Amino acid sequence: MKIDFKDLTPETFLAEYWQKKPLIIKGAFANFEDAIDANELAGLAMEDFIESRIISNKNTNWDVKHGPFGDFSEFGEDNWTLLVQAVNHWSADVDSLITPFKFIPNWRIDDVMVSFSTPGGGVGPHLDQYDVFIIQGEGKRRWQVGKPDPSLAELIPHEDLKQVSMFNAVIDEITEPGDLLYIPPNHPHNGVSIDNSINYSVGFQAPSAQELISAFADYQVDNHLFEQRFDDSKREVSENPEEMDETDFELLNTVMTTAFKNEALVQDFLGKYLTTVHHTLNLLVPVETLSIELIKEILAEGEVLYPVLGLKCILINQHEIKSLFINGESFAVDTDTIELAKLLATKKPLTKVLLESSTNCLKNQHLLTTVINKGLWCFECD
Structure with missing residues (x-):
């Protein structure tokens, strides 16, 4: 399975679009066949170890319910979406959808979320903080994507649902099976299903400085690192005790930044942090140790x-x-x-x-x- 970039190449895509502007490629995957059907997806949503939710919009009233689900009949025939996280952990066919994006390092790839939507189903206009490729499977969906816009209002129609006000779309297209949509971070987007449809969202992790620093601090605590206190053994008489002088500032700054200068330590942290899987894996530990x-x-x-x-x-x-x-x-x-x-x-x-x-x-x-x-x-x- 390979992306037909049309007039682009992976190199030009990265140079012109990646984290810069959205792109839709019609017919990116010729003769595309769904990697999973709606019934199989519903079966995964019945498991308590798989994260799933249903977002519905009935008469402009948004609702969110979290799985596992035993029955879907209460949701009716339209205006709802089932979203199941990390489906690639449970389906080899879904996992294979990551392969076309291997021109981006493996560590950036997070998981493949799969959604099934009834006519009118969607999650409303919203922003994501990560890159995502959306492959259209069964059915059709209208996608609108805009540019970053700080003037957009944040809306919370339900405690578990963040949306933004409607935006000016630079992409307004109906996707069909095999079409590919790329959405960079912080670009508002809204997808509404025209008929029963399936979407595959290949998401990419992009940790913030805040997340990395917080996790690195936890790593140091867990491993009992850098527990030594600020060294004040060379203290001299202070002429201006109400001020922090340059020497003290540099000493404190060194205490804080020493860990970041230890390449082996930072490498160990990043490797462990970036390979930690946040959704259940189907680990198959042998009953007896294999020699x-x-x-x-x-x-x-x-x-x-x-x-x-x-x-x-x-x-x-x-x-x-x-x-x-x-x-x-x-x-x-x-x-x-x-x-x-x-x-x-x-x-x-x-x-x-x-x-x-x-x-x-x-x-x-x-x-x-x-x-x-x-x-x-x-x-x-x-």
């Missing part, structure tokens, strides 16, 4: 190792510091294990042939058995 001998036997029989759906992996190979991060954990990497680490980071299916050069090294054996016995890779991942 490397047994793993080799299974591979020799033609079985293939797959990463669990929705898994996040990052290989950081900067300077002399090399680490593989998977699902919020770090794994040491050196010259012996770098090739296996690269294979794992790509999340490609692993065959006996691909692993041939890895499974005879003790370090690689340890890495491979660890990720399998943690349930991160398995021989059957549906």
Whole structure:
């Protein structure tokens, strides 16, 4: 599956549109077939470990209900939308919709939300703080997208629903199966279903400085780092005690910024933070620990190792510091294990042939058995 960019290329898209302006590509995916149908999506929304919600708009009265759902009949035949988060964690076909966007680093990709809307269904005009690609599946939907506009009023028609006032649209199109819509952060948009329709939203995480600094502080607390107090051992008599002098300011500033100058520490934090999955994963931990001998036997029989759906992996190979991060954990990497680490980071299916050069090294054996016995890779991942 590949995006037909028409007159664009991935390079020109990134240069001219990415985080700059919205874009609609009609027929981006020729002969597009839905990765999941409405009944399957409804089945996922019945599970208590999968985040879902239904947003309805009856006679201009907005309502939000959170799953799990046992019955959908109360919502009627129109004016409501079912949204299910991280469907790519439970459907390989939905997970494959991420592949066309691999010209953007894996760490930026968050998840694939799937929505089913009845005629008139939508969530109202709103803003998102992240980039999103929306693939139109079954049905048709009218999309309006505007430019960033600080004058837009924030509306809260329900305690669980944030909207904005209506805006001037720079895109006003009806999307059909296979059409692709790109919406940058802070661009108001509104989608209203014309008939029963399915949309696939490939979202990208974009942490703010506030989120990163807050999470980094938690990381330091959890790991008991930088607990030493401000060093005041060289204090001199103060001529102006009511003022903070330059020396004190620099000392305090150094206390605060020392952690950010430790590259190994920042790398460890970022790797763990950016690979932490915020929705349930279907981890498949073996009933009994698998040895490397047994793993080799299974591979020799033609079985293939797959990463669990929705898994996040990052290989950081900067300077002399090399680490593989998977699902919020770090794994040491050196010259012996770098090739296996690269294979794992790509999340490609692993065959006996691909692993041939890895499974005879003790370090690689340890890495491979660890990720399998943690349930991160398995021989059957549906």
